[in-house]
Amino acid sequence: MKRSPNVLAPETAILQPPRRTRPAAPFTGLAEPVVRASTVVFADAASFDNRYADFYDGYTYGLFGTPTSRALEGQLSAMSGAARTLLAPSGQAALSLVLMTLLKPGDHILMTDSCYGPIRSFAASWLRAWGVDVTFYDPLVGADIARLITGATKLVLVESPGSNTMEIQDIPAIADATHDRGALVLGDMTWATPLHCRALDLGADIVVDALSKYASGHGDVLMGALSTNSETLYRRLKDMTRVVGLGVPADDCSLVLRGLQSMPLRVERSSASALVIAQHLAKRPEIDRVLHPALPDDPGHTLWKRDFSGASGVFSALLKPGFKGLENRFIDQLALFAIGASWGSARSVVAPQDPTAGRTATRWTEGKLIRFSIGLEAPQDLIADIDQALDHLTGLSNDRTAAKPAA
Numbered sequence: 144m145k146r147s148p149n150v151l152a153p154e155t156a157i158l159q160p161p162r163r164t165r166p167a168a169p170f171t172g173l174a175e176p177v178v179r180a181s182t183v184v185f186a187d188a189a190s191f192d193n194r195y196a197d198f199y200d201g202y203t204y205g206l207f208g209t210p211t212s213r214a215l216e217g218q219l220s221a222m223s224g225a226a227r228t229l230l231a232p233s234g235q236a237a238l239s240l241v242l243m244t245l246l247k248p249g250d251h252i253l254m255t256d257s258c259y260g261p262i263r264s265f266a267a268s269w270l271r272a273w274g275v276d277v278t279f280y281d282p283l284v285g286a287d288i289a290r291l292i293t294g295a296t297k298l299v300l301v302e303s304p305g306s307n308t309m310e311i312q313d314i315p316a317i318a319d320a321t322h323d324r325g326a327l328v329l330g331d332m333t334w335a336t337p338l339h340c341r342a343l344d345l346g347a348d349i350v351v352d353a354l355s356k357y358a359s360g361h362g363d364v365l366m367g368a369l370s371t372n373s374e375t376l377y378r379r380l381k382d383m384t385r386v387v388g389l390g391v392p393a394d395d396c397s398l399v400l401r402g403l404q405s406m407p408l409r410v411e412r413s414s415a416s417a418l419v420i421a422q423h424l425a426k427r428p429e430i431d432r433v434l435h436p437a438l439p440d441d442p443g444h445t446l447w448k449r450d451f452s453g454a455s456g457v458f459s460a461l462l463k464p465g466f467k468g469l470e471n472r473f474i475d476q477l478a479l480f481a482i483g484a485s486w487g488s489a490r491s492v493v494a495p496q497d498p499t500a501g502r503t504a505t506r507w508t509e510g511k512l513i514r515f516s517i518g519l520e521a522p523q524d525l526i527a528d529i530d531q532a533l534d535h536l537t538g539l540s541n542d543r544t545a546a547k548p549a550a
C-alpha cells in the first residue's frame with residue numbers, strides 16, 4: 144500500500160521524488176538542463192530487464208548517456224556533418240578507444256609520424272605489447288600510403304596538421320588508398336575543429352576532436368568526441384565504452400554545450416590574431432621559420448586551402464641558428480602568455496616542444512620549437528609582448544657572441 148508522504152519521517156520524505164504544486168510541466172530555457180545521474184530509474188521491473196534494448200539511443204545508466212550528454216552528441220553531429228557522435232572523457236581517451244575497439248592481436252595500424260604524442264606512446268607501448276603491429280609513416284606520404292598497407296592493416300591514423308610540426312596531410316589520397324585495401328581511416332582533426340574541416344567528407348571513417356581545446360574553450364574541461372557516419376562503427380565504439388566503463392559528466396557536457404555556442408566567434412578571433420602574429424614573427428630577425436599552413440609559403444598551404452575552410456590559433460615557430468637554445472629564455476620572458484600544455488583557451492598559451500625524439504619514420508633536425516596558442520587578447524598587446532621577449536634574446540645572443548673567446 145502506498146503511504147501518504149505526510150506521514151513519512153523527514154529523512155524518508157526527502158528521498159521521495161519531489162512534490163510540486165502543479166505537475167512537472169515541460170520547461171524550456173535557453174540552456175540544456177544539467178542532468179546528473181548514476182542510477183536511471185525505470186517505471187517497472189520489465190523495463191529494467193529490457194533496458195539494453197535501447198542502449199544506443201536511450202538511457203540505461205548515467206555512465207552511458209544522460210539527456211545532457213545526448214544533447215551535446217547531437218549538437219556535435221550537426222556541426223560535423225556526422226550521423227553519430229560519441230563522447231569520451233578526453234581527446235586521448237577518444238583516440239585510444241578507437242584503437243582498442245578496432246585492433247586485435249595480429250592486426251596492423253599505420254600512424255602518422257607527427258601524431259599527438261600521448262597516442263603515439265599508447266601505440267608504441269600498449270598496442271605493441273598486445274601484439275598489434277604499429278608502423279609510423281611520413282605525414283607527407285599521400286597516395287604512397289598504399290605501399291605500407293599490408294593484408295593485416297586495419298586502421299590508418301591521420302592528423303592534419305600534425306602536432307607541433309604542422310604538416311598538412313593529403314587526407315583524400317590517403318583515404319582512397321586505404322579504402323581500396325579494406326582498411327579504415329581515423330582522423331584526429333582537433334586543430335581544425337569541425338568548423339574548418341569536415342574530415343568525414345574528405346574520406347575519414349571516424350573523426351576525433353579534443354573538446355578540451357576550442358569546444359570547451361576556457362581551459363577548464365577535459366573531453367573528447369568521436370564522429371562517424373557508420374552506425375556499425377558507432378555501435379562497436381559505444382559497446383567498448385560499456386565494457387571499459389567510459390562516460391562523461393553532465394556538468395562538463397553543459398560547459399561544452401555553452402562553449403560551442405561561442406566557438407565560431409572565438410576561433411575566428413584566435414585565427415585572425417594568430418595569422419597576424421605569425422606574419423609578424425616571420426619578419427623578425429630572430430625567427431627562422433613559422434610553421435602555419437595559412438601562410439602562403441608554408442609547404443602545406445596548397446593542400447590546406449583545398450581541404451580546410453579556415454585555420455585555428457595554434458602554430459609553431461623556430462629560432463634562427465644564432466638563437467638556438469634560447470627558446471626557454473624567450474618563453475620565460477613573455478608576460479602575457481601562460482606556459483602550459485593544451486590550447487584553445489581564451490588565454491594565450493605557449494610551450495616549448497622538441498619533436499626530435501618522437502620521430503621514427505622521418506627525421507626532425509631543427510630541434511626545439513615554440514608552440515603558440517593565440518587567445519582572445521588584443522593582438523597588438525600580444526605582438527608587443529613577443530617583440531620585447533625577442534629583443535631580450537637579441538641582447539642575450541649579443542652577450543653570448545661577445546663572451547666567445549676570439550678564434
Ligand SMILES: *Cc1c(COP(=O)(O)O)cnc(C)c1O
Pocket residue numbers: 232233234235236259302306331333334353354355356365366367485
Ligand atoms: C590535445 C589533443 C588531444 C588530446 O586531448 P585531451 O582532451 O587533452 O586528451 C588529441 N589530439 C590532438 C591533436 C590534441 O591537440
